Amino acid sequence: MSWHPVHALPVRLLVPLVLFLLALGVATTNHLIQMRAMVKDVEMDSAQRLSERLGIAQTHLRIELGLGNRWQVRRLVSGLALHDGVTHAWLADGENYVIAALARPELQRPLAEVLARQSAPLRQAAHDALSEKETFIHIHTVAGETALLGHVTIFPQHRLLVRVDLGEQLAARTHALRSELWRETAAIILLAALLAALLHALWFSRAARITATVTDLGSGQIDARARLHGHDELAEIGGAIDRMADELQARQSQLRQLESLVIHSPVVIITWRNLPNRPVTYVSENIRQWGYSPADLLSGKLQYADLIHHADLPRLDVDVAEHHVHGPDEYRQEYRLRHADGHWLWIDDRSWLTRDANGAVTNISGVLADISERHRLEEAQQQQSALLSQRNEELERFNRVMVGRELDMIRLKEQINELSRQLGRAPPFAVNLTDVPQIAPATAQPAGTPDEKGRDA
Amino acid sequence: MRIWLTLLLALLVLAGCGEPPPAALRVGVSPWVGYDPLVLARDNRLLDAERVRVIELGSSTECARALSNGTLDAAALSLDEALRLADEGAALKIVAVLDVSRAAAAIVAGSGITSAAQLRGKRIALEQTALGTLVLDRLLQAGGLQTSDVTLIQVEVTHHEAVLTDGRADVVITFEPIRSRLLAHGHSEILPSRPGQIDDVLVVSQRSWLAQRAQLRELLAGWEGSRRVLADDPQSVAALLAPATDLTPAQYLSALTGVSLQSLADSVRWLEGEPAPLAEHAAPLVHSLLRLGLIRSSPNWPVLLDGKLASETHAIMAGRRK
Numbered sequence: 001m002s003w004h005p006v007h008a009l010p011v012r013l014l015v016p017l018v019l020f021l022l023a024l025g026v027a028t029t030n031h032l033i034q035m036r037a038m039v040k041d042v043e044m045d046s047a048q049r050l051s052e053r054l055g056i057a058q059t060h061l062r063i064e065l066g067l068g069n070r071w072q073v074r075r076l077v078s079g080l081a082l083h084d085g086v087t088h089a090w091l092a093d094g095e096n097y098v099i100a101a102l103a104r105p106e107l108q109r110p111l112a113e114v115l116a117r118q119s120a121p122l123r124q125a126a127h128d129a130l131s132e133k134e135t136f137i138h139i140h141t142v143a144g145e146t147a148l149l150g151h152v153t154i155f156p157q158h159r160l161l162v163r164v165d166l167g168e169q170l171a172a173r174t175h176a177l178r179s180e181l182w183r184e185t186a187a188i189i190l191l192a193a194l195l196a197a198l199l200h201a202l203w204f205s206r207a208a209r210i211t212a213t214v215t216d217l218g219s220g221q222i223d224a225r226a227r228l229h230g231h232d233e234l235a236e237i238g239g240a241i242d243r244m245a246d247e248l249q250a251r252q253s254q255l256r257q258l259e260s261l262v263i264h265s266p267v268v269i270i271t272w273r274n275l276p277n278r279p280v281t282y283v284s285e286n287i288r289q290w291g292y293s294p295a296d297l298l299s300g301k302l303q304y305a306d307l308i309h310h311a312d313l314p315r316l317d318v319d320v321a322e323h324h325v326h327g328p329d330e331y332r333q334e335y336r337l338r339h340a341d342g343h344w345l346w347i348d349d350r351s352w353l354t355r356d357a358n359g360a361v362t363n364i365s366g367v368l369a370d371i372s373e374r375h376r377l378e379e380a381q382q383q384q385s386a387l388l389s390q391r392n393e394e395l396e397r398f399n400r401v402m403v404g405r406e407l408d409m410i411r412l413k414e415q416i417n418e419l420s421r422q423l424g425r426a427p428p429f430a431v432n433l434t435d436v437p438q439i440a441p442a443t444a445q446p447a448g449t450p451d452e453k454g455r456d457a
Numbered sequence: 458m459r460i461w462l463t464l465l466l467a468l469l470v471l472a473g474c475g476e477p478p479p480a481a482l483r484v485g486v487s488p489w490v491g492y493d494p495l496v497l498a499r500d501n502r503l504l505d506a507e508r509v510r511v512i513e514l515g516s517s518t519e520c521a522r523a524l525s526n527g528t529l530d531a532a533a534l535s536l537d538e539a540l541r542l543a544d545e546g547a548a549l550k551i552v553a554v555l556d557v558s559r560a561a562a563a564i565v566a567g568s569g570i571t572s573a574a575q576l577r578g579k580r581i582a583l584e585q586t587a588l589g590t591l592v593l594d595r596l597l598q599a600g601g602l603q604t605s606d607v608t609l610i611q612v613e614v615t616h617h618e619a620v621l622t623d624g625r626a627d628v629v630i631t632f633e634p635i636r637s638r639l640l641a642h643g644h645s646e647i648l649p650s651r652p653g654q655i656d657d658v659l660v661v662s663q664r665s666w667l668a669q670r671a672q673l674r675e676l677l678a679g680w681e682g683s684r685r686v687l688a689d690d691p692q693s694v695a696a697l698l699a700p701a702t703d704l705t706p707a708q709y710l711s712a713l714t715g716v717s718l719q720s721l722a723d724s725v726r727w728l729e730g731e732p733a734p735l736a737e738h739a740a741p742l743v744h745s746l747l748r749l750g751l752i753r754s755s756p757n758w759p760v761l762l763d764g765k766l767a768s769e770t771h772a773i774m775a776g777r778r779k
Binding site for chain 2: 067069070071072074075076078079081082087103104105107108168172
């Protein structure tokens with residue numbers, strides 16, 4: 001069921017309207033029930049009154065017919081029209097001739113002829129009435145008409161038929177009931193208006209203030225406050241909103257400070273949503289240091305991935321996918337990012353993942369730092385290290401050559417010394433081997449350790 | 458706001474739709490031939506029965522009673538009866554003069570009585586109305602008698618014929634059509650009415666005069682229409698109306714000869730002006746009514762008479778004829 005149409009109206013109008021419609025519905029239902037009861041009531045009441053009138057007429061007509069006073073008989077019958085709703089009255093004699101009626105042209109006519117000019121329902125009702133043999137009063141409903149037909153036998157063969165139309169009574173009572181409905185409705189409208197005014201004063205004006213406050217807060221006017229007094233629910237809601245706004249304002253102030261810090265730092269804050277193409281949902285203002293505006297990235301005009309060096313992308317994708325699936329949710333990456341002017345920056349990207357209740361990654365936040373300088377230094381250092389290493393190798397090679405020659409000289413001198421000893425001569429050379437093992441143990445090994453050599457020497 | 462206005466408008470329309478039809482104007486007439494144009498208007502359907510109902514009652518007393526009790530809205534009454542009702546405090550308006558009768562009221566005696574002087578000790582039957590009292594006064598004056606010299610029997614007009622015929626009364630003070638029927642049965646009239654003595658008027662309750670003016674205009678138009686029908690084709694009218702009076706059409710027309718049915722133009726002439734001609738014309742009647750104690754004070758004619766309805770109706774009918 002859609003409640004949308006109901007929500008189209010503000011509650012301050014909806015509540016009195018619903019109340020009004022509800023009360024109107026109740027009043028209308030009540031009116032319809034009363035109408036039905038009223039119709040029955042009118043029929044019963046009219047039947048009762050007709051019976052009473054016929055009873056009186058029966059008595060008077062019996063007397064006057066007994067006296068033979070036809071004049072008075074006619075006047076008694078014609079006088080029945082004085083009573084509300086009596087439209088027809090016929091007094092027929094034993095030969096079924098009309099001897100008294102409300103209209104003079106009907107006098108001295110056969111009753112059948114007079115009835116023939118009447119409506120079919122009235123004829124039928126009269127026929128039914130005349131077929132009754134009892135002398136007491138009978139009241140018939142004229143089917144199809146809002147009317148009654150009374151019948152009574154008078155002295156001994158006269159028949160009095162009286163038709164009473166209920167239309168006028170019903171119309172008057174209906175009007176009275178409708179007037180009552182109208183008064184009830186007017187009272188309801190007044191009550192609804194009073195209730196609306198009361199609700200407006202007590203509730204809706206305060207609710208409107210809350211709505212306006214929330215709307216202002218929603219539109220960024222963080223200093224908006226409801227400031228509702230009292231202890232009712234609305235005051236509590238207003239107080240809660242004000243406290244929330246205070247909190248929000250404080251946090252916003254902190255955020256602004258933080259943002260200011262971020263803006264003035266070399267670190268760029270960025271947030272991506274974990275969706276295809278990784279749309280950027282936030283990027284700090286200081287990304288301008290790399291030649292881009294936040295709007296370029298937030299609007300999707302630039303894709304962050306397009307700024308990454310194509311050679312680094314596969315490695316990063318694999319790495320990120322690994323973290324998404326297996327964690328950890330905090331990781332660090334280094335890659336090259338193209339500056340707006342075209343040169344490449346080395347970025348230290350320290351990211352962390354935000355997951356929903358099911359563990360799915362919803363957002364990726366990152367702190368980006370330009371480490372191009374560090375990289376440059378590292379590269380320079382590496383280059384210097386390589387150069388030193390190369391020099392060292394050259395020195396070692398030189399040393400090895402020099403030591404080899406020295407050792408060869410020592411061996412030659414030792415051989416000379418040996419030959420000299422063998423010849424009985426004093427060795428001509430003093431041999432010092434103390435440096436040999438220290439300079440090139442590998443090359444010196446064949447000649448033994450310096451200590452051994454020294455000892456030997 | 459637009460929703461509320463729409464709802465209010467719908468309710469007003471709903472309330473307006475429920476307006477009941479106006480109640481029918483109930484007009485009472487007693488058995489006096491001078492009022493028969495009203496009956497004719499009803500039976501010839503010159504009047505819408507749902508808006509104007511002409512009800513034939515047994516006597517002018519009954520009509521006056523019903524009018525003062527509020528069960529009738531209007532009634533055709535003799536002027537003296539209308540003045541008596543007004544004097545009793547009934548809020549009434551005389552809106553038309555229906556007829557002026559020259560010999561309608563009659564004093565009819567049984568056999569053996571030929572003059573007023575013979576009435577000492579006799580029984581006189583009359584309806585307890587101002588008219589009956591006035592005629593009785595004339596009768597007693599003519600015979601040189603006091604009220605105590607006779608026995609009065611208060612009988613409504615529908616019983617006049619019976620009481621005189623069966624001997625319960627020696628004299629009846631009555632009017633047409635009973636007069637004609639009694640004369641036809643051999644009774645004699647001992648003192649004819651003076652010409653122009655009796656005026657019949659249409660009396661309306663103040664409530665109806667204020668609330669049912671349209672229906673009153675229809676009633677006056679019905680009167681005027683049937684008066685013309687009667688003037689144009691009296692035979693047919695007599696054939697239609699006479700059976701209810703137990704007269705032959707000829708007797709019926711004869712009974713009408715003493716009655717001058719007044720047109721709406723006549724009514725306007727009677728009722729409008731300062732003083733109204735009807736007030737001047739009724740001065741002797743008022744004097745008699747005051748003398749007999751039937752009224753306590755002179756009528757407030759400007760309040761009682763209203764020629765405007767007759768004038769309006771006359772103008773409307775004249776416009777239609779053009």
